[in-house]
Structure formats: C-alpha cells, structure tokens
Amino acid sequence: MGRAPCCEKEGLRRGAWSPEEDERLVAYIRQHGHPNWRALPRQAGLLRCGKSCRLRWINYLRPDIKRGDFSADEEALIVRLHRELGNRWSAIAAQLPGRTDNEIKNVWHTHIKKRLEEDREAAGGRRQQEDNKKARKSKPAAAKRSATAAKPPKAAGADDDSAQRPFLTASSPGLSSSVSSGVTFSATATESTAAAAVSVSVSSGDNDSSHRQLGAKAEMDMESFSSAEFPPIDEAFWSSPDVVDMGLGAMDEELAGLAGAPSSSTRDEDMAFWLNMLLEAGDMRDLSVL
DNA sequence: AACGTGCCCAACCGCGGCAGT
DNA sequence: AACTGCCGCGGTTGGGCACGT
Structure with a gap:
C-alpha cells in the first residue's frame, strides 16, 4: 500500500539537535507526555518530524537513560x-x-x-x-x-x-x-x-x-x-x-x-x-x- | 602544528506490525 | 476485508572527534 511519508520534509530541521530543541522537547513531554508523536513537534513548536522527536527522546533525553561505558x-x-x-x-x-x-x-x-x-x-x-x-x-x-x-x-x-x-x-x-x-x-x-x-x-x-x-x-x-x-x-x-x-x-x-x-x-x-x-x-x- | 585516517555514535531511513475506521 | 495512520524496529550513514604520522 502507498505509505505516507513520515513527515513532510519541507521546512523541517534535520541533523543534530540543538540544546534549545532538546529543551523544548523535554519541556513539552514533561508537561504533556507523548500521546502522539506525529502531532508532538507541531504542538511543541519544533521544526522536526515526529519520528525524529521520538528517537531523540528514546535514545537521548529520556530521564532513565544510563550513559557511559558498558561493563x-x-x-x-x-x-x-x-x-x-x-x-x-x-x-x-x-x-x-x-x-x-x-x-x-x-x-x-x-x-x-x-x-x-x-x-x-x-x-x-x-x-x-x-x-x-x-x-x-x-x-x-x-x-x-x-x-x-x-x-x-x-x-x-x-x-x-x-x-x-x-x-x-x-x-x-x-x-x-x-x-x-x-x-x-x-x-x-x-x-x-x-x-x-x-x-x-x-x-x-x-x-x-x-x-x-x-x-x-x-x-x-x-x-x-x-x-x-x-x-x-x-x-x-x-x-x-x-x-x-x-x-x-x-x-x-x-x-x-x-x-x-x-x-x-x-x-x-x-x-x-x-x-x-x-x-x-x-x-x-x-x-x-x- | 598540520594533515590524514579510523572509529564512534547520534540520527536518519525504510519497512513491518498493529490498531482504528 | 480493505485501507489508513502511527509506532517501533533494525539497518545504515555521516559528522565529529581522537589518534597517529
């Protein structure tokens, strides 16, 4: 079936996240959670696609992330x-x-x-x-x-x-x-x-x-x-x-x-x-x- | 000090699965 | 049953850093 692209790429930022973007994302999730990744960036005022936000959160911003070397x-x-x-x-x-x-x-x-x-x-x-x-x-x-x-x-x-x-x-x-x-x-x-x-x-x-x-x-x-x-x-x-x-x-x-x-x-x-x-x-x- | 090379890791991409209609 | 939309997963990439020459 024809699959809709994950986001309209026009006008959306890609690549490394800036501290400001991180801040927005964290602040938003902190307040509202993430019931809908697709809608989240718009609601949070981020020029990112939902996928990107999700990835950033899951892999980097989540508070329970453990950093550092693997034992x-x-x-x-x-x-x-x-x-x-x-x-x-x-x-x-x-x-x-x-x-x-x-x-x-x-x-x-x-x-x-x-x-x-x-x-x-x-x-x-x-x-x-x-x-x-x-x-x-x-x-x-x-x-x-x-x-x-x-x-x-x-x-x-x-x-x-x-x-x-x-x-x-x-x-x-x-x-x-x-x-x-x-x-x-x-x-x-x-x-x-x-x-x-x-x-x-x-x-x-x-x-x-x-x-x-x-x-x-x-x-x-x-x-x-x-x-x-x-x-x-x-x-x-x-x-x-x-x-x-x-x-x-x-x-x-x-x-x-x-x-x-x-x-x-x-x-x-x-x-x-x-x-x-x-x-x-x-x-x-x-x-x-x- | 400058340059080249290799490595690491954050982020992207595309697909499959599932739920809702 | 068919279609659509979203989420999550695994594979891949490329920017940046560290190290060697």
Whole structure:
C-alpha cells in the first residue's frame, strides 16, 4: 500500500539537535507526555518530524537513560542475549535497564562483534575444549574493554555531554563506577561492577508479548511521569532507596529461568555460567588475560 | 602544528506490525 | 476485508572527534 511519508520534509530541521530543541522537547513531554508523536513537534513548536522527536527522546533525553561505558557484565549479557535473540536489539535492550536499543546496536557493531570475530579468528576452532578447562580456573570477565575502545568514554567527558543535554545534568554513573545498590560482584568474581540499578517505574510499552515475558523493560511510565516532577538525575538518583532494584541479580534469575541456566545459583555460579556463555561465543582471549 | 585516517555514535531511513475506521 | 495512520524496529550513514604520522 502507498505509505505516507513520515513527515513532510519541507521546512523541517534535520541533523543534530540543538540544546534549545532538546529543551523544548523535554519541556513539552514533561508537561504533556507523548500521546502522539506525529502531532508532538507541531504542538511543541519544533521544526522536526515526529519520528525524529521520538528517537531523540528514546535514545537521548529520556530521564532513565544510563550513559557511559558498558561493563563487562553488560557486554557478556549482550553477547548471550544476541545468541538467543539475534538482532532483536529492542528485546536485548529490555534486559539492560537504561540502555537503548540504538546504543546496544552501536556497541555490538563497534566493539563486541569485532572482538568476537577477532577472537574467533585468532583462536581457530581448536581451542574450545582447552579453553573450557582454563575458564574454570581463570578469572572471569572483568571490566576490560577491548583495545579498540581506547577512547575515553564520552560520558567521562561530561562537559560535552551535559552541554548537549541541559536537563540531564548528571550523567548516570559510569558503569565502571561502583554501584551503590548492592549489585556488586564479589571481588574474586570480577573487578568490575554489575550494572547499576535503575529507578524507574517499569511498564512495558511493548506490544510484543515475548518482550513482555522477558520483562523488565525500563520504560518510563508516561502517565505518572507526565504529571510528576522531572528532577535532574544525579548520583543520588541511582542510589536512592526508592530505586527499584533491577540489578543483574534479578536479571540473572529471570534470564536464567528463560534460558535454562541455573536459577537459584550463587554469584560465583552465575559467573561461571557467564563464562561458559563467553567461551561458547569464542570470547575467551580477553578473559584469559585477566 | 598540520594533515590524514579510523572509529564512534547520534540520527536518519525504510519497512513491518498493529490498531482504528 | 480493505485501507489508513502511527509506532517501533533494525539497518545504515555521516559528522565529529581522537589518534597517529
């Protein structure tokens, strides 16, 4: 069928968003929510198409967005979920609170995929069994980013970031920083930390029932959100006692149930499980140096 | 210091699915 | 049942930045 273009492109801005546009968008959504993306830009006085607004909000301006490097644990989770779900980035993102599908997709293509391929090439097929043995002895995945990710994380350069995001004044704590809600792995298990908990009211805006089953999509509940205050997010936000603890512990259990992994395991067992997943993904080279 | 190259990531594009009429 | 409109998803692109020479 003939599909209407997403917007009349005449007179509409494209490309990078200015702080003023961000401000307008956030202010509008804050007040009215986003019942209709198509109508939103006009009502908010933005010369953008609805899609662009939606994307900007979802991927950048949403208050529950978590910025900063992905931890090794998050990457491991992505690897695993990608094995299970394929390129269903939104489904994968649903398991990583605060992360967007776009971000995960980017990380996959720029870091993880590359690394997995490198490892696979370097290792050939032969070492699978050998490494399986080693894996049980060696230290598990620590927060070691690939050599290709030598760049300092953008979130660390918070100047640029916050300049662009006037309302999200405090980037969420980088994942390399300690997580305050008790979602840390034992030191022997990993030098990194688990993903931060998120404090959002969780509601699935996803129609896909399988997504819902996987659950835990950290979407803002816009009904409550639109009438609520929209405070800047800061460190306290992430560690607040009000936070709904959606740390990896909870995620592990949920995923484990889905994937047949040990469901009531200790943290060490969990780590062993992740290690196996990584091994299977041929990702042992990084781990072995840790 | 200037230039070239590679990488990262925000944003765009087009399509499929679903709901409403 | 057919059509329309909107939303959400996944793939792709290109601007900007960092790093190497």
